[in-house]
Amino acid sequence: MSSLFSSTITLGKELKVTDAEFGQLRDFIYAQCGIYVADNRKYLLENRLANRLKQLNLKNFSEYYYYLQYDAGRREELNRLFEVITTNETSFYRNPPQLQVFQEQILTDVLDSLRKSGQKKLRIWSAGCSTGEEPYTLAMIIADVLKGELPTWDVRITANDLSERVLESARRGVYNEYTLRSTPKDVLARHFVKQDSFYAVRPELKKLILYHQINLSDAAQIKRVERSQIVFCRNVIIYFDDEMKKKVIGAFYDNLLPGGYLIIGHSESLHNISRAFKPIHYPGAIIYKKEG
Known part of the structure; x- marks a missing residue:
C-alpha cells in the first residue's frame, strides 16, 4: 500500500495539470456525465489520473485530453475516467x-x-x-x-x-x-x-x-x-x-x-x-x- 501511494504522489509531482488543462478536462467531464469537478479538487484529479497517463505512456494532461477525444481506445478510457472521478465507498445496510x-x-x-x-x-x-x-x-x-x-x-x-x-x-x-x-x-x-x-x-x-x-x-x-x-x-x-x-x-x-x-x-x-x-x-x- 505504501509503495503504491508514494509512487502515485511522485508521479503526481512529475505530472502537474495546468490551469488550462484542468479547465479542458473539467468541461469535458461535465459534458460527458454532468459531474462538476470544483477548483479545490484539482489536485485530486491530478493525482488520480497520474497512473492513467503513465499506463497510456502520455507526457501530459493535454495529450490525455486529446486521447479521450480522438484515440481508438477512447470509449474504454472514458469508463476508466468515470471510475477515477467517482468514489465508491459503500456498505450493506448503510444508514x-x-x-x-x-x-x-x-x-x-x-x-x-x-x-x-x-x-x-x-x-x-x-x-x-x-x-x-x-x-x-x-x-x-x-x-x-x-x-x-x-x-x-x-x-x-x-x-x-x-x-x-x-x-x-x-x-x-x-x-x-x-x-x-x-x-x-x-x-x-x-x-x-x-x-x-x-x-x-x-x-x-x-x-x-x-x-x-x-x-x-x-x-x-x-x-x-x-x-x-x-x-x-x-x-x-x-x-x-x-x-x-x-x-x-x-x-x-x-x-x-x-x-x-x-x-x-x-x-x-x-x-x-x-x-x-x-x-x-x-x-x-x-x-x-x-x-x-
Whole structure:
C-alpha cells in the first residue's frame, strides 16, 4: 500500500495539470456525465489520473485530453475516467435509520397499496448503485417483509451506475467482511452463502436485480428505465452542480409513478432544487413523495 501511494504522489509531482488543462478536462467531464469537478479538487484529479497517463505512456494532461477525444481506445478510457472521478465507498445496510423508515413505512405503504389494486408488481430504481450493496440490501429487506409471499410478486430492482467496472462487481455479488461490517448477523446468515473468507448473495435475491450502465446526464437513457414506485439515489447528486441536480431530480420525478417516493442521502436535500416533491419527515430521515 505504501509503495503504491508514494509512487502515485511522485508521479503526481512529475505530472502537474495546468490551469488550462484542468479547465479542458473539467468541461469535458461535465459534458460527458454532468459531474462538476470544483477548483479545490484539482489536485485530486491530478493525482488520480497520474497512473492513467503513465499506463497510456502520455507526457501530459493535454495529450490525455486529446486521447479521450480522438484515440481508438477512447470509449474504454472514458469508463476508466468515470471510475477515477467517482468514489465508491459503500456498505450493506448503510444508514440504518433511513432503511428502517423504508422498511416500516415506505415499503409497507407501497405494498399495501399494490395489494389493494390487485397489481403485485413492485419496481424500484437504485440510481448510482456502485458495487451493488444498496440494491442487494433493498432486495433483502423486501424478502424479509414479504417472506413466503415473495414468489407470488413480480419484483424488479433496476440498478445502475456510471462505471461498468463496479457493475461487473455488483453482478458477481461476492463481498468481504469489511463491506458487510454493518450487516446484522441474522441477515448475513439468511441471505448469504459463505465461500472461504467471502460471502455470496443468494441466487434468489440476485435474480430480483437488473444491472446496467447508465449516464444520468443522458435523458434518452433515463427514459428507458421502467417506471418505479420508489427511487433510491443516495450520495450521488453531491457530484452535480445545481443545473444538473435539477435535471436529474426532474428525471426521477418523471420516472416515479403517482404517489411514488424518492429517497436521497441523509445529508442531501432538495431545498432550492425542486418543489415538485412533498417532503415527509420521519425520525432520522426525510422522504420525498410525488403526489397525485
